[in-house]
Amino acid sequence: MSPAPVRGRPPRDLQPPRDLARGWYVAERSTRVGRRPRATVVAGREVVLWRAGDGTAVVMDRFCPHQGAALELGRVVDGALRCAFHHWRFDAGGTCVAAPSTRRLPRDASARVHPTWEGLGYVWTWVGSAAPEYPPPDFPHLDRRAPAHRRYRFAFDTEAPARRVLENGFDVPHFPVVHGITGDLALSWDTDVDRHTIGARITTDSIALPPPLDRRPGGLGRLCLHLRSTPSYQVLTFELDDRPVAHELLAVTPVTRSRTTMHGWTVMPRSGGLLGSAPVFWGYRLQHWWGTRADLRIYRDAEETDGSINTPDDEGVLRFRQFHRRWTDEGPGGRSGAARGRRNGVGGGTA
Template structure:
């Protein structure tokens, strides 16, 4: 079983998005994931490959080299490595040192993303990749982008598990007072954490009203589902007030899925992949562009706060997080991450209890875990 250094806040035996499927091509893509410098490319038969981005010989970055057929040529001395990471050519000699290899990582292409497994390859079961089928289902139209955030990935998880902040950060788009004032329910199981909030007979905020396309109050929902270690799908939408949406009839409105999956780059940075899938105006590029642009602004507002939060955490290492009822979703999400970390380090899960902003010290809990 893979041993994870104590300073890591992210499990290694887990699937993370390495890139969009279109990013991995016949050009070599350098990317840092989980503190590991990697180079990604495709073979001639379209198979995605991930190698450590350092030549066995003198550690020159392979991403600066050339892709010739299915072999990567080191830019420094010309050693060649195949897609299995084995050296197949050394300059000025016929005998190839059998130890001349670079590490490879399992990759799977699914739901428009290329997923990577950083830990024990024997445990890389592709069936455990989170279900993000809306990204390419014929009944849905989805598009999104990637943000690079200078903060620990768990701060993004915290942000998405508690949408109360919409009232205060996203006042001109998706936020209104109903988000902060409406009770919610948090549930959890072995598969993840769910936070459900129904806001009944309210005025829709601007971003949702534009999609709703009519006047009058609505019933609004936010159903957040976290799959550890870092994927969150948020079922959102509005329907005509009193038309039965809480009972399953959403026909008098629209539904969207905000798909978020966060990949640690380092302890203080992450890649944030997001898409928005809608059930109306299929294939309409005008809507796709408008919604993508609108959500980009929303997430950039989050980025300002999260990066400022990370800076303050580093400047005040003696400070701890305090918990409110609204933090129940993020608290259970962090406990799920802790269980994965504990399993990898063979530490009893209870010994990993009490995470903080950096994961290096226990938190002060001043409220019950369950939410109203």
């Protein structure tokens, strides 16, 4: 007789992702974090998400410091997370505030809590050794008091590392090949940006539409993609003839070495003209979905390279990587990379 199958979840690949910036990443959508604790994985680390009595979102290590029970089996009692095994309770700062079977609260029995910021519909965190080294995102277009707009939220899973997702917008030569954007694409860099931001404009004087939509002489107009990226999230603005058509917040959850979730919002101003109309909104949304699927198909089986084989057209990606490396533990500002950062220089930064 064969042995009974072992029940429970299969083992998971929890290899931590490489190349993570010391900054804000999405842990989960805000609506998925409540008083019922929920386990998840961020940057290869198992954590539990829950809300304290005042509604503050908490990102805490998943296993109880007492005897290691999974804390999502517990519940929130008097604003603190109560472990299901022996009813020790941990507050939003991780301090053990109750241990019913003992007279004295055990010393050093705190649960590790990670820095958290909540905004733009997400709970953001950083689970690395240090606190995030730059501020969380500012994306005022989502504000309910902002001028009338239409918006949608998106999420996609990919095997690509977080850095590849963020560098994609700077990869000029892939736009005609993967996204069918024709015309002479020109890249220019922003100089008036914060140290934690890299900014670029990719422009083409006239973007042509595929048949049968190509009736307008001279194409659709002058297109500009304005990118402002930190090492862990970015804001993209698409402009047509200098009018903003769409603002996008793109953020990521680095789950494990082989999985990243892309999250974000697209916000399109409403207006009386064609550009602010519902058909353009739905058309934009469809091409966004389609274009992202095209990128994901490439990401799925792509391998990491060191970027040493390239052409001048690869400047966008290489410069983004150089910027990104400064914020990782491999980069010049990190634990191990001072020499490597100098060796791999690919042009000036924006800081």
